[in-house]
Amino acid sequence: MTTTTRSSAKEHGNSAKDEAPPASKAKPGSKHKVEEGANSPEPKRPKKSDEKEQKTIEETIGGSEQAKQEKQAEQKEQQEERARDAEKEDGTEAKEEADTGDAEESREDAKDIPSSILEKGIIYFFFRGRVGIDEPSDVDEIARSYIILRPIAKDAKLGSGPIGDAGNSRVCVVPKKVLPKTGKDKWISFVEKTGASFNELKEEFLKSNDYETKTAGTRHSPAATPVAEGVYAITTTGKDSHLAYILTLPDKLGEVQKEIGLKEKGSFIISTRNPQYEAPQNARLPKGPEYPNEVLDEFRSLRWAPTQPSHLDYVNTQFLLVGESSGIDKALEPQKNDVKEGKNEPAEELEQLEEEDAQRMKDLNSDDSARIFADLQADAGDYPKLPTTF
Known part of the structure; x- marks a missing residue:
């Protein structure tokens, strides 16, 4: 999957092989060194807030789909737990009914x-x-x-x-x-x-x-x-x-x-x-x-x-x-x-x-x-x- 940095680089005409420097070295306000044989300086790494805005459609859809699946799994687990509790209560009530009974018959x-x-x-x-x-x-x-x-x-x-x-x-x-x-x-x-x-x-x-x-x-x-x-x-x-x-x-x-x-x-x-x-x-x-x-x-x-x-x-x-x-x-x-x-x-x-x-x-x-x-x-x-x- 492409990263937001590569997408930004591509938009500036750089080659897909060019890599952004690590985030730890990308200090605010500093310029990146120009590598030998490079035609233009490499652009600054976007801020984290920009990364969220620059997610690809695939990433957005994928994240939403994953969250949806996780939510569905959680809801299913809750439903199963409620069903187990209800079954347990029914068993208790049945036992109590059996214990208390009602001997009257027509x-x-x-x-x-x-x-x-x-x-x-x-x-x-x-x-x-x-x-x-x-x-x-x-x-x-x-x-x-x-x-x-x-x-x-x-x-x-x-x-x-x-x-x-x-x-x-x-x-x-x-x-x-x-x-x-x-x-x-x-x-x-x-x-x-x-x-x-x-x-x-x-x-x-x-x-x-x-x-x-x-x-x-x-x-x-x-x-x-x-x-x-x-x-x-x-x-x-x-x-x-x-x-x-x-x-x-x-x-x-x-x-x-x-x-x-x-x-x-x-x-x-x-x-x-x-x-x-x-x-x-x-x-x-x-x-x-x-x-x-x-x-x-x-x-x-x-x-x-x-x-x-x-x-x-x-x-x-x-x-x-x-x-x-x-x-x-x-x-x-x-x-x-x-x-x-x-x-x-x-x-x-x-x-x-x-x-x-x-x-x-x-x-x-x-x-x-x-x-x-x-x-x-x-x-x-x-x-x-x-x-x-x-």
């Missing part, structure tokens, strides 16, 4: 579901030790019990994997240390949290908490301890509503489960308190539920009404749990209209749901505690293990 015989089942889903039983007691050694060291309800669609069945977070979990508080066992046990309980995500359960319910008091200084509220997991149904028998359950975990009831008042299959009569009447003095809450008028109208003039699932979707709903020593037979009694229409029996529905739940929980882990916390998308290592003995 079923073909949805029309055969009995009308007496108002709601069904997964039920978890927890308790929390008294302040400063992380591992209670007997019932007296338990502060209170909890029931977590995670509803699923009435026409759904359970497939494999974790139940999945639908953001519809409820935390119900049983102020007593144990659950009601017979008809003589009547506990007023309340809804502490509704529409909860699993993350909210972890941050606001499951974990331990340290807090300051004016008189006793720092107090430690222990983490919630899992007691059992299973399936449930809120049913109606016409006159009453019932909360029936069948336990999946643990496989065999231990001392703790029996002391808490759990059975392999159990139920409670459940009624909602009308907030338009004053609550008993020992069961008053700072604030009542904010029911809309259509819910308030359901109570009519009754102080207590059969619980509807919608009642449990309001924080501070108070409900009465009455023990049923007869098990779940009464709660799952078939209704005449359902029998007439050939629908499935409520007991068969709940038992089938428990079988599906047992299979999916078995696949989650080999440890009962890890299974429960995996289902709630929490790390079992951060919480107490499911106890069977004190």
